[in-house]
Amino acid sequence: MKPLSRVLPAAVLAVAVAVPTQATAAARIVPAADHEVTFAVDGTTTHGTLHLPAHRPGHRLPAALLLPGSGPTDRDGNQPPALTPNTLAGLAAALGSDGVATLRFDKYGTGRTGLGAYTGRPEDLDHPAFVRQADAAYRLLSSRPQIDSHAVRLIGHSEGAMTALVVATTARPRPAGIAMLQPQAMRLLDVIARQLHDQLTGAAAAGQLTEEQKQAAILAVDRAVADFRAHRPVDTATLLPPIAALFQALEGVNRRFVASDDSVDPARVARRLPAGMPVLLTCGTADPQVPCDTTDALTTALRRAHTRGPGRVVLPGVGHSLDTSAAPGVLAPSVLAALRDLLRP
Template sequence: MFSHLAAVTVSLAVVTAAPAGAAPRLVPAADREVVFTADGTTTYGTLHVPAHRAGHRLRAALVLPGSGPTDRDGNQPGALPNTLAQVAGVLGGDRVATLRFDKYGTGRTGLGAYRDHPEALDYPAFVRQARAAYEVLRDQPETDPHALMVLGHSEGAMTALLLGGTVHPRPIGVALLQPQAIRLLDLVALQLHAQTAEAVRQGQFTPERQWVIDAAIDAAVTALRAHRPVGTTDLPPAVAQLFTAFQGPSGRFVDSDDAVYPPSAAAALRPGTGVLLTCGTNDTQVPCATTDALTSALRRAHVGGPGRVRLSGVDHLLHDADHPDTPAPAVLDALHRFAGSE
């Protein structure tokens, strides 16, 4: 009896086996929800797996959002540019799997463990959350742990830079899209000075008033870094409110974020790591000039290309005048150069 069953089993195996030389089964593209824990907070994300041959391990990229309440898709309340979802789609077209997630204070994740004390949330907590996400991406059955990348937009680019020099295994590529490339408060001061100059151009302030406001902005930055009370008397109401928040509920985060000087972090990248750094000529939040020191630091770190790419007419959300709702062609070209194809 047993020999008869064995014969049947062998016969079935012969019948159902794939013909020699048959192409492997193609697995269609799919998104799936990924849930992981970081510092006691349940974090929710989306893993996009492009179409691939069954059993084939894919290159994969962690996609990190910018500052503020920016969720996994790159959206904020009342602003839905879908920046990160679109970037993930571009990478998927190059057969790169992606993981993007709702960071603290956004989407399904919310404040998590910081719900009852949001003032304790600092920038290193966001970096640890991103590191946990990288490890989740590394361990997915479809991804190649030796072909991982990290891509970040704005503040997320600074986080990507920090991860690039500290995670294991080290990523083969790091993409810094319109990155926060100088200290946070220096960037804020630069933005505020530009806004004040524009207000003078429009006749809202006199040049004399501009001088007073600019001096007050610089004094506020100095006070914040010295952990002294900020004087807001000479600041416009909106700017005064901003600095009041910086020394109030957001103080811990601002102080810890401002402590990071991105060019210094570049030295930890592995030589030869493929790095893309983009800056848009119409980006008022991160002007190209702010990326000069980081670009030089990356060169000294002996990383690979594509290097810095200036995006003509492109704004902070990766759009240009002809493409107000989707990444500009120059952005698509830069991403394709970074990701390549198999």
Template sequence: MFRHLAAAVMALTAVTTVTTAPAAATPGLVPAADREVVFTADGTTAYGTLHVPEHRAGQRLRAALLLPGSGPTDRDGNQPPASSPDTLAQLADALGGEAIATLRFDKYGTGRTGLGAYRDHPEELDYPAFVRQAQAAYASLRDQPETDPHELLVVGHSEGAMTGLVLGGTVRPRPAGLALLQPQAIRLLDLVALQLKAQIAEATRQGQFTPEQQRTVNAAVDAAVTSLRGHRPVDTTDLSPALAQLFEAFQGPNARFVESDDAVYPPDTAAALRPGTKVLLTCGTNDAQVPCATTNALTKALRHARAGGPGRVTLPAVDHLMHDPDHPHTLAPPVLDALHRLARR
């Protein structure tokens, strides 16, 4: 996650748009199709794709809003040209197989949406703006003619899972269920520090640092986090150029986003969920960006909030992009099984 955070800086009427060519349908059923959906948030027009699976004419479908991870991640879950795992597009396909419609959209800084109203002052783009955009997308999904407003789901990956958790306690109607996939489950800067220290430990194991150097760098990372939270310049003296550049990127134009994202402690947001809300929380044993241990407090908070199952599901050998060694470019079978458990009535 942290390698994309520096790019992270970079609400509500549904509008009908163009429909794609339909697939062949079973007689008597409306064929599956995608169509472009447009909605507005804070004066910015956002663009998305609604996938409607095959269904009976007039049928109201369960539907899920898909939310991407951190950085400039578009409606398909990609950061072109460097990264194109199609995470959200693959989730849409998987949920379509469960007869669940999906809406995914280009968030601020990506795809057709771009920076919108923040084009001339990107330094004002903070995390709450992304939450409001997601709330607008949820309203758009709710108002589509094929969706059942009482059977809505929110499915978020990484940072998008944290956003989905926030939506779970704020939107109307409340979602019937949430999927928190490899979620950002602790404060942003705590997660960054954890990731960096894990990489420093591995470098020490490989002989690139001495144990004393490791302690010095770890202390510098902790000091940098403290400085950011105290609105003070970061001392980069004991940081490598790469780490210094990372923390420098968290200041300046990105400071408002980082500060507002870091202010959210996901376990606290769980208390606003409607009791009985179905929640799936996944963590992969090969996920170096969001280790399973980081989800412990959130898992406990969900129990206290009386959330329904499936609860936390550990995914063997699955990484942050929800792949495993045998499925490096598609959702791993344990991920599909976990989604099926959430979709099961």
């Protein structure tokens, strides 16, 4: 019997051997999936979701750690049952469609994590505990075999943006970039005072307060902030009732956290970022919580630290939840465009 090489032309043999079937090519793609993950930090088991987009076996993916905003905000960016914008879940889905893996987790006091080691003593929780939790999450994400450890970004929303900024100054391996979406860009009590000033000014404009009452209320707020920072009792008798209730809450079980959060000046932290680090900072023109001018000092600090772009991006019509009034609950296209600019290799 003659060898096949003598019966068939060489070109035909090459075609017969080299062309795979469509089924074989499809089998080489690992489908997109969510994976429940846990990690331990400070005696607490933290629960999270690792989303891996569709990829080829052995291919290492770019990734992002997603950090939630203030209060009891869970891994999806929600405070159920009242507030469910799905901010982080929406970001994970959008990034996944672009081939970026994500990790998001239930921080202390939320979801399956709960208070963990702080059960029964929530007054001991402070901002550094949340930073250590985020840093542990970053190390877990960077160590996964499917992840390119040199292509991991930090993406934080609101207070989570400030946490991301702090983590970025010391994280190893060095983050490939950081996105601060509608960030807490000033010290916490300065943010609260600014918001109260704006509300009092609005009340006076609406005829609910006289000009004299407005000025007296603003001075009382400033005194309350100064007393809180000096560890003096806040005289709530001089505050309007809703504002008095707010400061009573700040002085209660939350005092340690508020004081430690307020001790962080984001602009000062930004000066410690490595030169050349890509940074995105967004602010929305429809965001009363983070008006664009409150990010001026942070933006200047980023420039002086010699970070790279995109830098600050102003998002017309975008609110604090990263959506617009025309499409509430849907991530604004301008947000995703800004993120893609940061994530571009």
